Amino acid sequence: MNKKLINPPELFDGAAFGMSQGAVETQSGLIFLSGQVDWNHQYETSEQSVEGQMRKALANLTIALENAGSSIDKLLRVRIYIRGEFGEYTNRIYSRFQLNRLHF
Numbered sequence: 813m814n815k816k817l818i819n820p821p822e823l824f825d826g827a828a829f830g831m832s833q834g835a836v837e838t839q840s841g842l843i844f845l846s847g848q849v850d851w852n853h854q855y856e857t858s859e860q861s862v863e864g865q866m867r868k869a870l871a872n873l874t875i876a877l878e879n880a881g882s883s884i885d886k887l888l889r890v891r892i893y894i895r896g897e898f899g900e901y902t903n904r905i906y907s908r909f910q911l912n913r914l915h916f
Contacts, residue, residue, distance in 0.1 A: 820879040848872040
């Protein structure tokens, strides 16, 4: 298996944690992304609200996908881990990123 590592300069450097933002398996073109969070280059959150952090994490997901040559509309699966209550924000944020067609 051959892979191409995905590390967009817009996102935090995962090397400090022994990771890349993602990888593309070059024969099949499948893209595997690490968990995206609301972190800047100093490993700090930039948003204070749950909604803001979720929006920023999905924006980072978009950056990683585009850097890998793909987009949100080609996603097959998204798994979201979040602490605290977020149900009231979910539909509004999903629709902004056009994720409401996916099953979580």
